[in-house]
Structures are given as C-alpha cells and as structure tokens.
Amino acid sequence: MRKSALILAIAPLIFAITACNSNTGQTTNTANNVGTQGTNNRWDAVKNRGQLICGVSGQIPGFSFVDTEGKYSGIDVDICRAIAAALFDDPDAVKFRNLSAQERFTALQTGEIDVLSRNTSWTLSRATSIGLEFAPVIFYDGQAIMVRKDSGINSLADMKDKAICVQSGTTTEQNLADQMRKRDITYKPVVFEDVNVTFATYAEGRCDGITADRSALVSRRITLPNPENNVVLDQIISSEPLAPAVAKGDPVLATAVTWIVYSLIKAEELGINSQNVGQLATSNDPDIKRFLGTEGNLGEGLSLTNDFAARIAKHVGNYGEIYDRNLGPNTNLNLARGENQLWTEGGLLYSPPFR
Numbered sequence: 001m002r003k004s005a006l007i008l009a010i011a012p013l014i015f016a017i018t019a020c021n022s023n024t025g026q027t028t029n030t031a032n033n034v035g036t037q038g039t040n041n042r043w044d045a046v047k048n049r050g051q052l053i054c055g056v057s058g059q060i061p062g063f064s065f066v067d068t069e070g071k072y073s074g075i076d077v078d079i080c081r082a083i084a085a086a087l088f089d090d091p092d093a094v095k096f097r098n099l100s101a102q103e104r105f106t107a108l109q110t111g112e113i114d115v116l117s118r119n120t121s122w123t124l125s126r127a128t129s130i131g132l133e134f135a136p137v138i139f140y141d142g143q144a145i146m147v148r149k150d151s152g153i154n155s156l157a158d159m160k161d162k163a164i165c166v167q168s169g170t171t172t173e174q175n176l177a178d179q180m181r182k183r184d185i186t187y188k189p190v191v192f193e194d195v196n197v198t199f200a201t202y203a204e205g206r207c208d209g210i211t212a213d214r215s216a217l218v219s220r221r222i223t224l225p226n227p228e229n230n231v232v233l234d235q236i237i238s239s240e241p242l243a244p245a246v247a248k249g250d251p252v253l254a255t256a257v258t259w260i261v262y263s264l265i266k267a268e269e270l271g272i273n274s275q276n277v278g279q280l281a282t283s284n285d286p287d288i289k290r291f292l293g294t295e296g297n298l299g300e301g302l303s304l305t306n307d308f309a310a311r312i313a314k315h316v317g318n319y320g321e322i323y324d325r326n327l328g329p330n331t332n333l334n335l336a337r338g339e340n341q342l343w344t345e346g347g348l349l350y351s352p353p354f355r
Helices: 002-032 042-049 075-088 104-109 124-128 171-183 195-203 214-221 251-270 286-292 298-302 308-315 319-327
Strands: 052-056 064-066 094-098 132-134 139-141 143-148 163-167 188-192 209-213 230-232 240-242 245-247
Touching (some): 042 251, 052 075, 052 104, 064 075, 064 094, 075 094, 075 319, 104 245, 124 132, 139 214, 143 171, 163 171, 163 195, 171 188, 171 209, 195 209, 209 214, 214 230, 251 298, 251 308, 286 308, 298 308
Parallel strands (some): 052 094, 163 188, 163 209
Antiparallel strands (some): 139 240, 143 230
C-alpha cells in the first residue's frame, strides 16, 4: 500500500516535470529556428486574409519608394505585386509596410510581415542565425562609395583618414571595416541608424564620402541638392546579391515565392510580356503552354492556380519590363543591366525549367 501511495503521490510531479521539459524543448526549437512559431501556416493566413503584407524600405527610388500621394513604385515593390498577382490575380492585393534596416528582420521573424522585399543582401548568417529563407536574387549589386566631384578622391586608398558616412544595421558597415582593415587604411566612420540622416549628413558636407550599395548611391544621388556635383566611384568593394525573403518555417510560402521570382526571369527568356501574354495563350510551343498553364498542372505543386505565371505576366510583366520601368534608360536612374541580364545575354539571371 505504501508503494502504491508513493507512486500516486509522485505521478503528478513526474507529469509536471515532463511537461516542463516538453515546453522547454519547444522553446529551444523555436529559438534555433528563428521565426518558426510566427510563420506556421503563414501561407494559409495570407490566402485567408486575401492580402499580402510586404516589408519594403519606401525610401529608395527605383527599388521601393512611396511618393507624396502614397503610391509605391520600384523593383522591390513589383516583386510584392507579382506575388499578389499569382495568389489573388490582383497585383494591388498588397499592404506595404515601411521598415528600417534595423526593423526588417524582426518584422519578418514575428510575423508582422509575410515577405521581406527590401534591398536585402543574401548572406550565410542571415540564412542561418537570423533564420531567413531567401528567394532567387532579383538584383546583383556591389558596395561602392560616393564623393563630391571636386574632392580629389578617386579610389578607396584616397579615403585615408577621411570621414565616411555609413548606415548601421547593414552589411555595408562591416564591409567597409573589412576592406579598410585589409588595406591598412585608417578612416573615420560616421554611423547612423536612419538612412535619411546618413545621406543628409553627407549632403551637409560633414562626411568626405558615403558608402552603400551602388544602386542605392545612384538612386539617392538624384535626391541630393546638386546631384551633378557628386560621383559614384567605379571601385566595388563587395558583392551584394539582393533577394526577397520569408521566415523559415513555412516551406509552402518559401517555395511559391521562389518560383514566382523565377517566373519573371523565365517569362523574359520565353519572350512573354504584359503585352503579348494573351495572344500566346494559344501558342503551340510546349514550353510556353506549360509555363502559362494551358497544359499540365505545374501550379498545383505550388498550391497556386496553373495559370499563376500568366497572371504575373499580365499584371506585372516579365523581369525585363520591371527593370526597365524602375531602373532602365527611360528613368532618372538609367542603370545599365550589366550582370542583371539574362544568362543568354551574358548576365547572371537564370531560371530552372518549368516542367
């Protein structure tokens, strides 16, 4: 009797300890898989909501910029619209959330946003310790330095003992430190969290130069009081593959966003654009038929409709159209495509087969 009573007495305690250990294990798992808890069933949540919440900068012309009327534009913005077009056949089914460099990862990890499309460099640590799942690269970039034209500065070596404005919370700050250390060049970093303050400080002449992704420098240059008095140096000091991302924990969302980005590249490769997609729906080309969903069921494997790529082409266009309207020769930025050409044109953009 005493043994039975003892077992009955300690049973609740054993259960409680087991339960605590179970909870602790769950917490540890969540910590090791950053954002997992906040992103379970994210795909279903987006579809049920009928709207995508997309994190952007809102302050970089050509990438994500909101004008005085609240209208968003830019290549990052169009990626969000392409996802909405694929899901809802409506590129405007997007709520944009402006995020600083410091806020962006937390917003994704906590589920405040569904997708991050904010000129973010794909790095190993961001894919592991921060817990991001990156989609394909949408813009191959590199870090550079902008100086005043009459400064006499022509290379990184000329920045010795000079003040350089740089934004914190980005790869830019560490890249600059690494390159200067590598070359044994002393310099004076002038660091700010806010990108607007960073560029304003440079514009006021309190820094000899400013460093950021080359595309960001070209973009911001046109907003300076006298753009022509500033020049972006040719020297590139890092590789910056910019890509959208989702939080780890929802492979359905991650896979869908990946192939939505690929569809923009493949559409350009196949010669499909917003103007001819309707006509090509009757094409006899098997590659085009599979891509547009008039044959086969590729969309089902992504939990999308089979015509998801046709929706994107119709509403947003292909990659080349997105690039041209935001960064191309008819824009103020006039950025040459360079490595952002298709692989068939000597660039780095390449999509796996749609079959």
